[in-house]
Amino acid sequence: MVPYDESVPPTRRRRSLLAATAFAAVCLTAAGCGAGDDSGGTRAEPGQGGSGTSAPPPSKSAPAPDRTSASPTPSAKSAKSSKPSGSSGSTGGGATGPLSGKTVVIDPGHNPNNHLHTGEINRQVDIGTTHKECDTTGTSTNSGYAEAQFTLDVSHRLRTLLQKQGAKVVLTYDNDRAYGPCVDERARIGNEARADAVVSVHADGSAVGNRGFHVILPGLVRGGKADTSKIVEPSRDLGTRIAGLFVRDTGSAPSNYIGGNSGLDIRKDLGGLNLSTVPKVFIECGNMRDPKDAALLTSAGWRQKAAQGIADGISSYLNG
Numbered sequence: 217m218v219p220y221d222e223s224v225p226p227t228r229r230r231r232s233l234l235a236a237t238a239f240a241a242v243c244l245t246a247a248g249c250g251a252g253d254d255s256g257g258t259r260a261e262p263g264q265g266g267s268g269t270s271a272p273p274p275s276k277s278a279p280a281p282d283r284t285s286a287s288p289t290p291s292a293k294s295a296k297s298s299k300p301s302g303s304s305g306s307t308g309g310g311a312t313g314p315l316s317g318k319t320v321v322i323d324p325g326h327n328p329n330n331h332l333h334t335g336e337i338n339r340q341v342d343i344g345t346t347h348k349e350c351d352t353t354g355t356s357t358n359s360g361y362a363e364a365q366f367t368l369d370v371s372h373r374l375r376t377l378l379q380k381q382g383a384k385v386v387l388t389y390d391n392d393r394a395y396g397p398c399v400d401e402r403a404r405i406g407n408e409a410r411a412d413a414v415v416s417v418h419a420d421g422s423a424v425g426n427r428g429f430h431v432i433l434p435g436l437v438r439g440g441k442a443d444t445s446k447i448v449e450p451s452r453d454l455g456t457r458i459a460g461l462f463v464r465d466t467g468s469a470p471s472n473y474i475g476g477n478s479g480l481d482i483r484k485d486l487g488g489l490n491l492s493t494v495p496k497v498f499i500e501c502g503n504m505r506d507p508k509d510a511a512l513l514t515s516a517g518w519r520q521k522a523a524q525g526i527a528d529g530i531s532s533y534l535n536g
């Protein structure tokens with residue numbers, strides 16, 4: 217999840233369309249929209265819903281390393297995705313395929329172990345326009361499937377799909393650090409990789425009945441180290457393509473609670489977007505707190521479709 221910053225009145229946010237009122241109502245009842253950044257702030261990480269603790273309960277064992285990610289071969293949805301596999305390292309490269317020469321950075325939202333490092337992740341970092349928490353724990357399903365596990369799993373699947381098309385793929389982290397990275401570093405990794413596209417993978421934590429996915433686009437911000445003027449348009453293109461192909465590949469509908477059914481939202485309060493100098497979007501793949509969405513998010517088969525939708529959107533964008 218990427219909770220909204222309470223310091224900004226909902227009505228002043230660049231919400232797409234008319235969702236402002238609906239959103240305000242949601243925020244009164246759901247833990248899913250409070251302070252925070254690409255993170256969540258100390259407030260209401262909706263992990264405390266049913267299972268007691270505010271943090272998702274991943275055992276210290278990390279989400280299984282990507283054994284399955286290559287498996288459920290996506291059903292030939294994308295004509296582009298059947299090229300020979302390239303190198304399998306996280307940096308790919310050197311492969312042939314329609315995305316050869318392209319660099320994609322995938323940012324798995326949160327970290328399964330963030331809840332063990334609250335001091336570190338609550339540290340404030342400079343996001344240009346303001347300061348925000350380094351990172352947050354993210355949300356989870358009522359049964360305890362953590363958003364951070366979901367994001368890593370989908371990111372692994374996505375990496376495999378993109379590498380098959382020849383892209384060089386960089387993950388902002390791969391279960392290889394105790395917490396974080398902080399949101400400013402997540403942005404910096406994409407910038408330093410000179411990524412052609414960056415996607416930050418998330419799932420939301422909102423009220424029951426709120427369903428569907430949405431893609432978050434950077435709004436126009438300038439301040440301190442933040443200047444999105446060059447990425448607003450290409451990011452919109454990237455995000456629009458991902459939204460369209462996510463619908464096609466997953467069969468999921470765009471969010472019924474954010475974005476006026478467009479599947480798109482624009483935000484100016486996310487460090488991961490504000491500090492990016494390369495085209496970047498976030499995707500909230502569904503609402504972990506809604507039982508019907510949770511049934512999808514916890515399904516490996518559905519996660520493969522989600523990864524396919526994101527991959528197809530990225531491919532469409534990179535292929536023009």
Ligand SMILES: [Zn+2]
Pocket residue numbers: 217218254255325326354355363417418419
């Ligand atoms: Zn998140």
